[in-house]
Amino acid sequence: MAEQKTVTFIIERQDGPGEKPYTQEFEIPYRPGLNVVASLMEIQKNPQTKDGKKVAPVVWECNCLEKVCGACMMVINGRARQACCALIDELEQPIHLAPARTFPVIRDLLIDRSVMFESLKRVQAWVEIDGTWDVKDAPIQNPYTAQTAYEISHCMTCGCCLEACPNVGPQSDFIGASPSVQAYLFNLHPLGKFDKEKRLNALMGKGGITSCGNSQNCVEVCPKNIKLTTYLAQLNRDVNKQALKNIFNK
């Protein structure tokens, strides 16, 4: 009974961009409420493998530890998710950690997700306000529409939906659910909708909404429970309508 409970991790590591991945096994003391980020912090305090070899601490990205910032997304036991809220008590051991390889790996579990922020530029995910100065009162908004906007606006650009999507990666150029659905978000706003056509046109070309294969993986993994497939479907209709409009207005 006196035996100390432990947690075992098998972590996929990589020393730098383009280097060969390898795995290492780590063991840390168990404590109640422990999560994957807190476990990685324990490894930092005593960076050695299970068989006692001293190694460099595991590198990963994290900020808020409350599932709002999106930084600590990685693949845990085969599933893309946030590491901070991955509680050890709910995971099968040994726990396998790997970087989300849909994105370029910088080192260990640290990845480069800048492609997602570039996609937000493509779909013009913003409201074209005149400036930050005073103009007049902001328009009244339908509270129900605002609630939908609020739901979508929880998207933290973590990349789970891209990692889980069979159509994002070298085999296809789909920009992914997250940035696409942001276009839908800004099309809902009373001022944002002035630029609806621009956003729909931006989603028409290469890597746009037609590259979505409707596998529905995204909605399964979204840590914020955003109804991604519902909004992708509505967006798809809007894009098709816009395409027809474009033909007739030529």
Add this chain to the structure above:
Amino acid sequence: MAKDMTKKKIIVVGGGISGLMATLKICEAGGEVDLFSYCPVKRSHSLCAQGGINACMDTKGEHDSIYEHFDDTVYGGDFLADQVAVKGMVEAAPKLIKMFDRMGVPFTRTAEGVLDLRNFGGQKNKRTCFAGSTTGQQILYALDEQVRRWEVKGGVKKFEFWEFIKVMKNKEGVCRGIIAQSMNTMEIRAFRADTVILATGGPGQVFGRCTASTICNGSAVSAVYQQGAEIGNPEFIQIHPTAIPGSDKNRLMSEACRGEGGRVWVYKDGKPWYFLEEMYPAYGNLVPRDVASRAIYKVCVHMGLGINGENRVYLDLSHIPADYLERKLGGILEMYSEFVGKDPRKVPMEIFPSIHYSMGGIWVDRLHHTSIPGLMASGECDYQYHGANRLGANSLLSAAYSGTISGPEAMRWAKEGDRGSEMTDAEVEAARQECVDEYEKILKMDGKENAHRLHHELGDLMYKYVTIERENKGLDICLVELKKMLERWDDIGISDHSKSANQEAMFVRQLRNMILYAMVITKAARMRDESRGAHAKIQLDEQGNVMKDKDGELIFMGRDDARFMKITIVSYNKETEEPMVSYREFDHSLVKPRPRNYAVAKKE
């Protein structure tokens, strides 16, 4: 077309709400911004703000006024905030809300479609605009989107995953740029600028476990302090009364819970005791944070009434209809369920106070210039607006508002400021080389200490001596221990020698800055012999024992306006590496100081 040589270059360090707001203002004024951040700016710590943002919108038929917001803020801050600065902030607040609304912040709305308002601590009127329980996230995203728009237009260049190391100064001592390091390639580079704004947030990690993100280490603030910037009021550290205790982090449970009707209680004599309501009948559960935290601490630590004898009390929402809770507080209730495994809609949450926010920070004038010319500071890293205690939902406001001041002023300074000589290439290279040498030295450290374990000890030390109840004997011990810790830092051993994303080496550099900033906080707390806002000091007798009254209650020092209604100024002594404390007058000409008592309704 030839490049426009008249364009002014401003460096903004930090991509939270204040940094992004300043960036937008600079772009609109025709400047160019190099924006530096530890992380993609969309992941900055501002997004952890939950409950809301204060602004007198007066849409609830309560006859709220800007004056009332002003007075609540000054009174809540125990009369240590610059009143003219506070006046500017509260007057601007409603305009900022309308701007955020236009940008697309999905504020929670009423049936009629106008912005809903909720109650918050230390305020009698409904004055807090909110987006569910993720207001900071939503405001940060709106600013992030607008900055991205400017990135496309060419006004902003982002340096994400770059760590600020220090500022560069010319012969005349004017800040003319920064040295920064890529957190991925480890390259160290010098960047020139006409003005530099630090918007690097708070120092929560100095205390280890806190509600702050892992990136909130105060390292940048400490770095410029060591380069001559004065620190103002650092002893005023806000302890948030309601956080979920955790071994990796104390997760915030928003004041909005109490704003929406949540009640705090423990069992006493077998019955629920709503101690805040009993102790403070006028404000009840909505007393300001310093008051609520001290009460919870007293009930648990001194009266031994915590849940199962542990340091926990109940925060109860279970009497409120579930659909109402979902709409108003959904995000954080989900977080509680996820991390604790219990449903707060059905059972009371278990919470305890935690380090949360720093009222103090880099001293700035009203235009946000620091004491180093050419260097400005805004957001939580500055000391302005909150005095000795910040009201809930005033931090999003001060973050945004300070950016609207620092941004345009950075442009004015770039055009008209007394900036002295241009730095020569040799001077810039020398400044850079200094940082390279320091970094190379860290990589060679082969002592016995592990930096992360040392950080853990630092947090334990600060929690023990410099939190809710402070006394001079303990603070003296803490200062001695911190000095020892600084020596132990020299004995750190590095286990990571990689040239790619070497997080350990960067952390070692940050840790030294954290220890030095811990000394700033502790020394300032030691010197302020009074109780004011978040700084509560126990009276010691001549033998150095804590004093108690006849009922066994601790005797605290009172507020001492004659000696201490002054700003604490801390500057760095290069020879001894120790903080030097002095005091400075400030503007409190608008409302006269009066005793602060939340047991009764506020009188004017």
